[in-house]
Amino acid sequence: MTDAAAASIPALLPAGTPGIPVALVSQAAWPACEAGLDAPQKAFAAATGFAPKPGRLALLPAADGALSRVLFGLGDTDAAGHDRLLAGMLPGLLPPGIYALEADAPDQAEAPAEAALAWLLGSYRFARYRPAGPERPRLVAPAGIDAAEVGRIAAAVALGRDLVNTPANDLGPAEIEAAARALAGRHGAAVAVTAGVELARAFPLVHAVGAASTRAPRLIDLTWGPTDAPRVTLVGKGVAFDTGGLDIKPSAGMLLMKKDMGGAAAALAAADMAMGAGLALRLRLLIPAVENAISGDAFRPGDVIRSRAGLSVEIGNTDAEGRLILADALALADTEEPDLLIDFATLTGAARVALGPDLPAFFTEDEALAGAIAAAGHAAIDPVWRMPLHAPYASLLASKVADLNNVSGGPFAGAITAALFLRRFAPKTKRHVHFDLYGWNPSAKPGRPEGGEVQAARLVYALLKDRYPPG
Structure with missing residues (x-):
């Protein structure tokens, strides 16, 4: 875990560390769980009105x-709206201390690895500009999970959230490059910048x-892995x-534009x-890094x-600038015809x-x-929704003076025409996925604090791990 991520998310403690037991209890498992409580615990739970409703807590x-023990309600885990990251509420509810998920809990609906990841994601705090607040509760790694894997995922999410949450006065193109170089240094990757x-x-x-x-624009090009491995x-x-x-946003439209990276x-x-x-792939990461500002040198x-x-x-x-910078990066990526371009x-x-x-389009x-992406999104609890690349809408990007316009000029199908615009710049790559995401949690949800979010990242990792498992 990086120093920055370690500051944002406390690491899991080693398995076997003594901790206050936490039972994650669904409606179906509550009768068996209640029967297993000793008489004072049962009486206390009844006196405080505990029921295994989603997010309900009892400190026994x-x-x-x-x-001595914590009961945490999961509600109906078979319901369509059940939140599998519900355990991410616990770091905000529990007093400081060391906690351990009960190994013999009667309910197994909340997989231990999922619960541990939810806990870590819910522990995130962005504390660059003010103290992080009270000490956060710590979780012991549940026995049998790949604690290193869970920690890596949480640390990567923390890295991304920190970047999105950092305001633009402290995060410009040079700082995005610095983040890429720091990442490359940790993993032995190479970086070239144009x-x-x-x-x-x-x-x-x-x-x-x-x-x-x-602040000068640049194209950041990171490469990692053996050159003879499948290219992603x-x-x-x-x-x-x-x-x-020059097509300037209104002031309200600029308030969250630090998240446009x-x-x-x-x-x-x-x-x-x-x-x-250590996935078995040749990874390339391209980031066109810019600030879309206004001056005498602005494009018109x-x-x-x-x-x-x-x-x-x-x-x-000029406010449809993102597709422009992506177009040049995709054209570079397309020259290699990678096995997968995202x-x-x-x-x-x-x-x-x-x-x-909450639901990025892809x-x-x-x-x-497309089917594999949907499955990976479900497995990683990182949902997305497919939208169509409706080819006839490409005519909406027609220009009288150029090969194409960067916008359709009309009110319809804006996400589709943007995706069609991008597709023009990677014609040789057959497996190309475009994610149109928000990158922000407008309000807090379990495991997803208000603020910057790296949507689709855990999904893509799950997809890549399935297709290119480590050797």
Whole structure:
């Protein structure tokens, strides 16, 4: 675990460490659990009105008044709306101390590894600018789980959340590069960065979007793993802050724009998990990192820019900058025709209107891959929803002066036309997935504190682990 992640999420304590037992109790298991309580515990639970409803807590005292056991309600674990990260509430409910999930708990609906991960994800605090608050409760690693794996996943999520939560005055393109270099250093990966005059020549769309900022744009290229292994490329949108450019956003629209690099954070987190697990793949991570600012050097509505792929793009709206920088990165990725190409981006409001903040949209033409993504999302408790790459809508991106426009100019199918725009820049890669995500928890949920989130990262790691398991 990195120093930053260690500060954000306390690590699991070694299995076997003494701790106060915690029983995760469903409605179905409550009668057996209640029967196993001693008489004072049973009386105390009854007196406090404990029932195994979702999130209900009972702190059972010992004879000397010390905390002896915890009961935590899961509700109906067979219900469609059951939250498998419900145990992520516990770090915010329990007093400081050391806790251990009961090994002989009568209810096994909440898998120990899932509960441990939920606990760690719920322990996250962003404390860069003020104290983290009271000491957090600690969890003993449940016996039999891969504690190192759970810890790696939680630490990668913490890394991504920290990046999204950091305001733009402290996180620009250079700091995104620094995060990639730190990650590469931990895993023995290589990093190459293209900036300045060379960026303008090789990645003209990235250069154009970032040209107005005093903080120089760049293309970050991380590689890891044996060159003869299957190639997987992750691309993350790294817009450190988005004013909208000359098509400036209203003030309310800028309030959360520090999170517009949420795609880069998700890609970094997924890469951290994959490299940490030693998956059998050749990983490439591409992050076009920019700030979409306003100055005399800003690109303008009506400009025509020739992309790295050779396609000319008319700028219909400077606030649709994310797809522009991704286009150049995807064109580079496509030259290798990787076995799998995945891009992450906080791209469209249309996807949020359709699916809300908790459910990222994904697009792919590969039916088998779409099924595998849905299965991985369920397994990783990292849900997504497939939306169509409806080819006829590509005509909405037509331009009278260029090969295509960066926006449709109309109110319809915004997420689909954005995905179709991106698809134009990776024509040779057959297995391409585009995630349109929000990158933020508007309100706290179990295991998901309010603030930055690295949506789809755990899903992608589960997918990659299944397809390219460590040798």
